[in-house]
Amino acid sequence: MMILLLAGLQAISKEIQDAAKVDGATGWQGFWQITFPLMLPISVTTIVLRIIFQLKLADIVINTTSGGPGGASDTISSFIFREYRDRSNVGYGTMVAEVYLILIIIFVTLLLRFVSKYMQKTQ
Amino acid sequence: MPEKLKKPLIYAALIMWTIVALFPIFWTFSTTFKVAKDVQLGNIVPWLQYKPSWLGLRALGLSPDTIWTFSTPRDEFIKRFWNSIQASIGGASLALVIGSIAAYGLSRFEYKFGTWRNKDISFFFFSQLILPPVVLAMPFLVLYKELALLDTIFGLILIYALSVLPIVIWIMRDQFDTIPVELEQAARVDGCTTWGAFIKIVLPIALPGMVAAFILSVILCWNEYFFAALLTSTNAKTLPVMVASQTGSQGISWWSMATLASAAILPLIIIGVFLERYIVKGLTAGAVK
Numbered sequence: 225m226m227i228l229l230l231a232g233l234q235a236i237s238k239e240i241q242d243a244a245k246v247d248g249a250t251g252w253q254g255f256w257q258i259t260f261p262l263m264l265p266i267s268v269t270t271i272v273l274r275i276i277f278q279l280k281l282a283d284i285v286i287n288t289t290s291g292g293p294g295g296a297s298d299t300i301s302s303f304i305f306r307e308y309r310d311r312s313n314v315g316y317g318t319m320v321a322e323v324y325l326i327l328i329i330i331f332v333t334l335l336l337r338f339v340s341k342y343m344q345k346t347q
Numbered sequence: 348m349p350e351k352l353k354k355p356l357i358y359a360a361l362i363m364w365t366i367v368a369l370f371p372i373f374w375t376f377s378t379t380f381k382v383a384k385d386v387q388l389g390n391i392v393p394w395l396q397y398k399p400s401w402l403g404l405r406a407l408g409l410s411p412d413t414i415w416t417f418s419t420p421r422d423e424f425i426k427r428f429w430n431s432i433q434a435s436i437g438g439a440s441l442a443l444v445i446g447s448i449a450a451y452g453l454s455r456f457e458y459k460f461g462t463w464r465n466k467d468i469s470f471f472f473f474s475q476l477i478l479p480p481v482v483l484a485m486p487f488l489v490l491y492k493e494l495a496l497l498d499t500i501f502g503l504i505l506i507y508a509l510s511v512l513p514i515v516i517w518i519m520r521d522q523f524d525t526i527p528v529e530l531e532q533a534a535r536v537d538g539c540t541t542w543g544a545f546i547k548i549v550l551p552i553a554l555p556g557m558v559a560a561f562i563l564s565v566i567l568c569w570n571e572y573f574f575a576a577l578l579t580s581t582n583a584k585t586l587p588v589m590v591a592s593q594t595g596s597q598g599i600s601w602w603s604m605a606t607l608a609s610a611a612i613l614p615l616i617i618i619g620v621f622l623e624r625y626i627v628k629g630l631t632a633g634a635v636k
Binding site: 229231234273276279280285299300302305308317318321322324325328329332335 | 476480485521572576591626
């Protein structure tokens with residue numbers, strides 16, 4: 225994710241910064257009024273990608289706490305995985321997986337719609 | 348704030364953050380040389396708080412005094428390491444070949460699929476990223492069992508290629524979009540076929556993006572735990588699964604786990620230090636939009 229941000233930062237041309245400096249902007253002003261707005265699309269993309277990736281989080285939970293204590297640290301993915309592996313509850317696990325898939329489709333559709341509306345407003 | 352103070356303060360903040368970011372890696376490396384007591388007590392500074400020993404490396408048969416003797420854990424470690432290399436490089440290469448061709452098509456030609464246009468097809472590919480792998484776990488397990496691909500490297504390569512394909516298509520499509528179409532038209536006028544123009548003209552120009560996509564896919568496949576844990580058991584088990592399975596009947600052997608984890612992140616560190624420039628260059632060329 226940092227790579228995406230770094231690539232975005234390098235894509236902003238130095239001349240814009242220099243122009244701002246010539247016009248008398250301080251470092252902070254240059255950041256907030258030039259760099260930050262220009263970076264906004266990339267930042268939003270990064271955040272959305274991050275959210276989507278974290279919805280799939282399972283391996284860290286399984287290996288550090290295996291959902292414990294008492295299921296307190298389960299994500300849905302790790303819960304389904306443990307349902308398959310530890311309790312051999314294939315039917316229940318598959319049903320949870322299907323419901324999760326539907327929920328994720330709804331959530332991500334709403335998220336993307338919100339983000340694209342927001343981006344149109346800023347541009 | 349006076350000018351003189353500014354620079355030291357910025358550097359102090361940066362150094363602080365560097366320590367925060369690098370501490371887990373340092374901890375992993377140093378745990379390799381700790382005995383059980385030091386792990387439990389949380390001793391951190393070597394030589395001052397604990398005496399470094401070869402425990403972790405000896406458990407794997409890699410320490411100086413055991414490197415020439417026969418060792419079962421070392422054989423297993425080498426096998427797992429080789430499995431990981433095969434699976435990640437194989438998966439990334441397959442995804443790169445398929446993904447480049449798909450991305451080229453999406454970038455250059457107009458497709459119709461019902462009411463779908465190019466944009467919708469691209470989004471369809473990208474939406475595969477959203478799908479949680481756990482949803483596919485059971486279907487894949489059944490499918491792999493029927494196809495006798497369970498516990499084979501080839502099966503892992505196929506599923507890794509599938510899971511990194513969206514990212515490869517995404518990067519490569521933006522890469523191809525930045526290449527002017529006139530170049531190919533000139534090649535076509537000079538008598539190249541579509542395939543010839545693609546291979547001789549477009550691919551060499553898109554090489555930085557391909558390298559970036561390839562490295563990103565290798566890293567993603569290398570770190571993949573979920574499918575490896577699910578679809579492999581003895582033969583094709585990869586390194587992350589071996590790291591996670593260091594919990595024996597006598598508690599967790601932290602030192603061998605730390606040694607394995609260090610060995611697992613070492614290739615990524617090398618890739619990161621030497622090839623980071625290419626990744627950023629490839630992505631700057633237009634992947635971020």
